[in-house]
Amino acid sequence: MSSEHPVAIRATQLSKTYRVFKHPLDRLRQLFSQLQKRTYYTPAHALDGVSFEVERGEAVGIVGRNGSGKSTLLQVICGTLRPNSGAVSVIGRVSPLLELGSGFNPEFTGRENVYLSAAVLGLSRRETDMRFEEITQFASIGEYLERPVKTYSSGMFARLAFSVAVHVDPDILVVDEALSVGDLGFQQKCIKRMLALRKQGVTLLFVSHDPYQVKAVCQRALYLRAGRLVNFGEAGSVVDAYLADLHSGAGFKCGSEEGVAPEERPTVKISTIRLLDAAGEPLQCVRTGDSIRLSFSFERLCEDLHEPLSFVFNLYRADGLYVCGATTLMDGHKPFARMPAGRVTIRFPSFPLLAGRYHWRVAVNDEYGLSVLTKAEGVCPFVVEDGFKAVGAFDLPRQWQVEHWASM
Numbered sequence: 249m250s251s252e253h254p255v256a257i258r259a260t261q262l263s264k265t266y267r268v269f270k271h272p273l274d275r276l277r278q279l280f281s282q283l284q285k286r287t288y289y290t291p292a293h294a295l296d297g298v299s300f301e302v303e304r305g306e307a308v309g310i311v312g313r314n315g316s317g318k319s320t321l322l323q324v325i326c327g328t329l330r331p332n333s334g335a336v337s338v339i340g341r342v343s344p345l346l347e348l349g350s351g352f353n354p355e356f357t358g359r360e361n362v363y364l365s366a367a368v369l370g371l372s373r374r375e376t377d378m379r380f381e382e383i384t385q386f387a388s389i390g391e392y393l394e395r396p397v398k399t400y401s402s403g404m405f406a407r408l409a410f411s412v413a414v415h416v417d418p419d420i421l422v423v424d425e426a427l428s429v430g431d432l433g434f435q436q437k438c439i440k441r442m443l444a445l446r447k448q449g450v451t452l453l454f455v456s457h458d459p460y461q462v463k464a465v466c467q468r469a470l471y472l473r474a475g476r477l478v479n480f481g482e483a484g485s486v487v488d489a490y491l492a493d494l495h496s497g498a499g500f501k502c503g504s505e506e507g508v509a510p511e512e513r514p515t516v517k518i519s520t521i522r523l524l525d526a527a528g529e530p531l532q533c534v535r536t537g538d539s540i541r542l543s544f545s546f547e548r549l550c551e552d553l554h555e556p557l558s559f560v561f562n563l564y565r566a567d568g569l570y571v572c573g574a575t576t577l578m579d580g581h582k583p584f585a586r587m588p589a590g591r592v593t594i595r596f597p598s599f600p601l602l603a604g605r606y607h608w609r610v611a612v613n614d615e616y617g618l619s620v621l622t623k624a625e626g627v628c629p630f631v632v633e634d635g636f637k638a639v640g641a642f643d644l645p646r647q648w649q650v651e652h653w654a655s656m
């Protein structure tokens with residue numbers, strides 16, 4: 249490791265095994281069974297020999313199925329759980345946002361909990377006084393600030409906890425799925441804040457079930473499967489490897505791949521979605537190799553007409569095969585600012601799919617591509633006729649070469 253990128257977190261051969269007792273009495277039996285050498289529990293290997301290093305200022309996402317050890321790993325890093333073996337060293341002030349409920353006293357008011365958690369995270373009373381206004385403004389929970397946190401909804405809880413965690417000048421911010429309970433507006437605010445902290449050089453460790461969020465926020469990702477580290481590398485390729493495993497697992501459905509779902513009252517409206525041929529005529533039947541284009545109009549419904557936008561298309565075959573999806577961000581277009589309304593057109597110069605029934609999804613996302621502001625699904629259904637050019641899903645561009653050999 250070069251001295252320019254000192255290590256912020258080093259985990260060496262971390263292992264954690266929980267004891268799972270079938271009956272409460274088995275715990276007691278276990279206490280008295282030392283001499284009999286009999287065990288009354290089943291071991292659950294939550295972490296198994298996990299080693300990695302995170303550089304200072306790096307954003308690392310942690311992905312893996314339910315129960316793969318993500319939360320256990322974060323708890324070990326934050327020091328709230330001891331591993332059975334291995335070691336972890338963490339350099340800098342860690343601000344943990346772990347399970348909802350951890351760190352706050354349910355009987356205390358929001359205000360009291362702000363002071364309590366800020367103190368636990370190393371801030372003096374004076375320092376907290378100075379930031380208090382900013383913390384409560386970010387959380388925006390209004391009069392609930394003066395009520396005991398046991399009366400909070402999970403969303404309010406997340407708002408206050410996240411706000412404290414990001415206002416204590418952390419060197420390392422550890423976030424475990426905390427965003428999933430907040431509403432769309434708050435999630436966007438949190439993501440922006442995390443990106444800002446990343447820019448300031450804060451190290452970020454971030455568990456999310458949303459692959460797109462991990463790709464957008466993190467440079468590297470770590471993939472855990474049954475407590476073992478499968479892959480640690482560039483976020484895009486690690487997340488893709490994880491998704492490929494998910495899709496190959498029978499009956500396992502992954503979450504949204506294009507950000508969080510829109511609110512019930514969208515801030516953008518999509519209309520006039522059309523699939524057109526090269527001459528601009530509407531299409532319901534496409535021939536493989538044709539030039540086609542998909543277009544839709546959008547209009548902002550909220551007051552903030554200036555928030556930059558990005559655009560999305562997805563193409564599905566009727567049997568559910570996800571053929572392709574892309575965004576303006578992926579294709580190198582900067583977010584589109586100051587656009588109260590407009591029309592988006594995506595051109596496909598030589599449509600390569602073979603016979604089948606297909607449909608589209610289009611969406612308008614925020615400037616990071618993380619939140620879906622509005623979407624239209626199952627639109628512009630069409631059939632492809634391939635004239636028996638090839639069989640399968642995709643007409644691969646190809647060249648044949650057949651050589652003539654004189655008989656031996």
Ligand SMILES: Nc1ncnc2c1ncn2[C@@H]1O[C@H](COP(=O)(O)OP(=O)(O)OP(=O)(O)O)[C@@H](O)[C@H]1O
Nearest residue numbers: 266267268292294313314315316317318319320321
């Ligand atoms: N307190 C506990 N006692 C017994 N087993 C536990 C305990 N906490 C976690 N486990 C087990 O350890 C394994 C890893 O759990 P962990 O919560 O770290 O996974 P995760 O990847 O964070 O899951 P999720 O995505 O569902 O939050 C699971 O098999 C889980 O059942």
